Amino acid sequence: MNKIRCPVPLNQRPLNEYNSIKESWIISWPLLERSTFYRKLTYSWLFIIPISLTISYGSNYLKNNIFELTFISFTTSLAFPVLLVIRQWLSWIYIYKRLNSENIEYEESGWYDGQTWEKPIEWRAKDKLIALHQIKPILNHLEVIIILLISIIIISLLFILLRMN
Numbered sequence: 767m768n769k770i771r772c773p774v775p776l777n778q779r780p781l782n783e784y785n786s787i788k789e790s791w792i793i794s795w796p797l798l799e800r801s802t803f804y805r806k807l808t809y810s811w812l813f814i815i816p817i818s819l820t821i822s823y824g825s826n827y828l829k830n831n832i833f834e835l836t837f838i839s840f841t842t843s844l845a846f847p848v849l850l851v852i853r854q855w856l857s858w859i860y861i862y863k864r865l866n867s868e869n870i871e872y873e874e875s876g877w878y879d880g881q882t883w884e885k886p887i888e889w890r891a892k893d894k895l896i897a898l899h900q901i902k903p904i905l906n907h908l909e910v911i912i913i914l915l916i917s918i919i920i921i922s923l924l925f926i927l928l929r930m931n
Contacts, residue, residue: 770886778872780864780893784901792850793857796904807847807911818843834929841922848915855908858901865897 776782787793795803818839822828828835864870868890869882885893 770889772883773874773881774870774872774883775874778870780861780867780870781889781896783864784861784896787857787861790857793854795850796854796858796908800907807850810850811843811847814843814846815839834926837922838926841919841926844915844919844922848912848919851908851911851915855905855912858904858908862897862901862905865893865901 772779777786788797795806798806819835822835822839822842825835828838867885869884871880871882873880
């Protein structure tokens, strides 16, 4: 069997990066069942609500308007799940690009000695399959969630602005 000599350090090979990202804590959430993923996002939102309520309660205007206090706190606390999903999306898009690339950029010992190594055809085929069939659906799902959450925030902010006038 033809053994390929690869100069890329093990932890910088796209397939190994993919395997390590699958085992990370927050970044691996999209790999879970959708109901579990949504539950974790909901819990992250619910975790921030008391903090947001406490901060919003500092406003004299909101102290006297319980509905607006609650609505604004719920809306602003959506920023945390949005940040989590954006962070997940950034990690998955990085791995997607690395797997889809024909070359691997890597560092031998530090930031100043970047090298590029062309992937063998077998590696390219395997990496592209993983990118298209395992990572691309995750990216599409995360993009839909980001758009949905940001739309909810924008609609809520418009509602708040119209109600204040």
